[in-house]
Amino acid sequence: MTDKKLLGVDLGGTTAKFAILTQDGEIQQRWSIDTNILDEGAHIIPDIIASIQDHLKLYNMTAADFQGIGMGTPGTVDTKAGTVIGAYNLNWKTLQHPKRDIEAATGIPFAIDNDVNVAAMGEQWKGAGDASDNVTLVALGTGIGAGVISDGHLLHGVAGSAGEIGHVTVDPNGYMCTCGKKGCLETVASATGVVRVARDMAEEYAGDSQLKQILDDGDDISSKIVFDCAKEGDKLALMIVDRVSYFLGLGLGNLGNMLNPEYILIGGGVSAAGDFLLSRVDKYFKQFTFPNVRETTKLRLATLGNTAGVIGAASLARH
Missing domain, CATH: 3.30.420.40 (ATPase, nucleotide binding domain)
Structure with missing residues (x-):
């Protein structure tokens, strides 16, 4: 099994939460930023990218240290295309491309799903789902x-x-x-x-x-x-x-x-x-x-x- 780290992002209408985890699901670092939904949510993805880049510098880490980034988001998600639409609490009315943009900026493979699906996976893996x-x-x-x-x-x-x-x-x-x-x-x-x-x-x-x-x-x-x-x-x-x-x-x-x-x-x-x-x-x-x-x-x-x-x-x- 690889010893590469995992990066989880939980995007919500008020905050975006981040965590760096081990392969066993142990959280090593956590932080969050405010979600800026102005201008039809145009700042959200750039803010997430900037926060990831800032924290990798802070922890002396590079893209090579990570197996991937996963993100949960409100809205209707196309998991294969890595797109989101109709996340109204994020002000995302038009099609967004988080996978394309975050992979291009970080060089780390990226996966995305609906926020409740993602929370279910968390509970199944490390919570009450046993x-x-x-x-x-x-x-x-x-x-x-x-x-x-x-x-x-x-x-x-x-x-x-x-x-x-x-x-x-x-x-x-x-x-x-x-x-x-x-x-x-x-x-x-x-x-x-x-x-x-x-x-x-x-x-x-x-x-x-x-x-x-x-x-x-x-x-x-x-x-x-x-x-x-x-x-x-x-x-x-x-x-x-x-x-x-x-x-x-x-x-x-x-x-x-x-x-x-x-x-x-x-x-x-x-x-x-x-x-x-x-x-x-x-x-x-x-x-x-x-x-x-x-x-x-x-x-x-x-x-x-x-x-x-x-x-x-x-x-x-x-x-």
Whole structure:
């Protein structure tokens, strides 16, 4: 096995995170830069290149020290061409060419994939996935996405949309989704979905509730506030969490029945609610899965947090 290093880049709407890793996935150096999305994101790739070049100088390293660079990015990724389009939180509306530009500037082979796919690879390699060949990571953030590793292979689908569990229909008469259809999982179980469910349920709720008081006062709430109130025994908040858990259990149950992974890992911002959320989702997951899946597919919390992206990106470089 080569002793060359791996470089992982996790590109997000606010920061780009970087890490230099060993072949075993041990992080040796980490740093980050702000993501400058001005001018339709024209500065993002040049800034990434400059940061890599600066840090290689700083650590007295050259292109010859590296097996490759891997990067996770929002948007629709063509992994073969190394292009990205439609990453709206990066202001990338037109086709971008990260592979072409970064390889040309650094002289290091480059691989790229969608950010949730990359985080799934990180969790599978060094996190809660325990190096299993069958792992799905479901990221509960502003939206909901999933990275699916099946029989050791990352699934992409014919147009890169494999794993779009956020757009699985869980309530056909439910809320309108940004994708244009009704009742998608992310309309009720993402960070924004939890708040939407909370506002609607608060309007119909007549009992005592600190959460209802906050909403009636016109103050902003977040999914964290909803879960914090629920943990303190707030009746309305507990009802909201139960409804969200029902829809998540239904969506993840469908995923389990279709893929039968060893682990479905729950990550992203909403997963900070921890076992309080997991135990409630698991109850419904067991209700919506048939016996063989119920006994063999386990729900778990993701464990790598902020480093999942750079570790998974490095694993792209490894392959």
